[in-house]
Structure formats: C-alpha cells, structure tokens
C-alpha cells in the first residue's frame with residue numbers, strides 16, 4: 138500500500154510583503170535550484186573581492202569626465218557595482234529588508250537620499266568623513282546580518298537614509314564639473330542600478346527565508362562577507 142503524497146493546494150499564502158510570484162508556490166525544486174545559484178553567486182562575489190584591488194577607483198572611464206548622455210549613464214550604472222563598498226551596502230539593505238513588510242520602501246529611502254547626497258556634492262558643500270562613514274555603514278549592516286536580530290522598519294529606513302547621503306556624496310565625486318546632460322544621465326544610471334541590485338537582494342533574501350532550511354546561517358554568511366568588505370574599506374580609509 139502506498140500513501141499518496143500530493144502537493145497541497147490550499148496553502149497559497151498571500152503575504153503582502155512579497156511580490157515575487159514565483160516564490161508564492163510551495164517548495165519546489167526551482168527554489169532549491171535558485172538557492173544553489175545564490176550560494177554560487179556568493180562564492181563568486183568572495184572571489185571577486187580578493188581579486189579586485191579595493192583601492193581601484195570607482196570610475197569606469199579611467200577618470201575621464203563623462204561628456205555625453207551615454208558616458209554619463211554608463212558611468213552611473215557602473216559606480217555602485219564597481220565600488221564594492223556601495224554594492225555591499227545595497228545588498229545588505231536588500232537582505233535586511235527582505236523580511237520586512239514594505240521593505241522595498243527602505244531601499245527607496247536610500248535611493249532618494251543618495252540623490253540628495255550627490256546634490257550636496259554638486260553644490261560644492263562638504264560632507265566630512267564620507268569615506269569613513271560609508272565604510273562604517275557597510276560594516277554596521279553586515280554585523281546586523283551576522284547578529285540576525287530583526288531591526289524595526291524605522292531603524293533600517295533611518296540608517297539606510299543617513300548612509301545614502303554619504304554614498305551619494307561619494308557618487309558625486311565622479312561627476313562634479315560635468316555638463317548637464319551627462320550629469321542627469323549619471324544620476325539616472327546609478328539610481329537604476331541601485332534599484333535593480335536592491336530588488337535582487339530583496340528577492341534573494343525572500344528566497345532564502347522561504348526555501349532554505351537554515352535561512353539565518355545563510356544570512357549570517359552574507360553578513361560576514363559584507364562585514365569583511367566594510368572592515369577592508371575602513372582600514373584602507375584610516376590608513377590613508
């Protein structure tokens with residue numbers, strides 16, 4: 138006699154916090170598959186970390202000022218990804234907000250304050266210690282992931298918003314003095330890519346919580362990598 142195991146139908150929980158329809162079905166091989174891709178991506182990231190010299194400038198055009206729309210947009214797309222400190226921070230924000238209702242808003246707060254921070258730079262105002270604050274922001278969020286304690290929406294949004302000012306200020310470095318067209322394209326470029334990275338991280342975080350048997354240890358691993366990046370940048374900034 139065999140016991141029939143059937144996929145239960147009535148369990149389609151419609152948690153409002155997750156808009157990823159592929160995640161709404163029950164545990165599927167696809168999720169396992171995505172999870173292993175995620176682990177692979179994490180390892181590649183660690184590999185990149187050791188390969189890329191952190192001191193590499195966050196400029197894509199070898200320090201040349203973007204002079205047209207295309208160059209501005211490309212440079213904007215590249216900066217938050219080539220700059221591992223920015224990338225690590227955005228991934229951390231996404232992972233930390235993955236389990237939050239309306240967590241996407243936290244990333245949006247970051248996007249807006251990053252634009253404001255660039256504006257501050259373009260107005261030639263000084264934001265002292267931006268590099269140190271950025272490194273500390275990466276380390277802090279990495280440690281939050283390691284500790285695994287859920288921070289409130291307001292705390293996360295506040296931290297992301299404050300840090301966004303400094304990340305944005307650093308983005309301004311690449312574009313200050315450029316013409317209006319490449320400048321606007323640059324702002325659009327880094328906003329688009331930050332949004333994409335944040336959404337990917339939120340999706341990855343949601344996937345980990347839903348498909349992994351040990352979501353906290355995976356989050357902790359991510360937090361470790363992010364903390365190492367934060368520490369590396371912090372030490373580099375202090376030693377300069």
Ligand SMILES: [Zn+2]
Nearest residue numbers: 195220307308
């Ligand atoms: Zn940078």
